[in-house]
Amino acid sequence: MTLQAEIRDTIVQWGLDTDIQVEEVSNRRGIMVLSVSGGGYGGASSVQIIEEPRGSRRIILTLQDAS
Numbered sequence: 603m604t605l606q607a608e609i610r611d612t613i614v615q616w617g618l619d620t621d622i623q624v625e626e627v628s629n630r631r632g633i634m635v636l637s638v639s640g641g642g643y644g645g646a647s648s649v650q651i652i653e654e655p656r657g658s659r660r661i662i663l664t665l666q667d668a669s
Contacts, residue, residue: 606634606651609661613649624649644668 610626613636617624622641626634632653639647645666652660 606653606659609651610634610636638665639668642668 606629614624616622617638617640620641622643623639624636627637627648628635632655634651636649636651637647638649643665645668647665649664650660650662652662654660
């Protein structure tokens with residue numbers, strides 16, 4: 603996968619497949635943030651897709667228990 607949008611679409615599909623809500627909440631300056639909720643996740647659950655200036659990418663997944 604080479605584009606943030608392709609990664610986002612794959613993560614959203616994962617959410618649909620597992621009954622977890624995933625939605626894009628921010629996309630600025632090479633940083634896309636997706637919120638994650640449902641399926642026992644809540645609070646600060648998110649995915650960050652960060653495009654680095656040198657062409658690399660970091661994906662940070664943070665899942666917090668809803669309780």
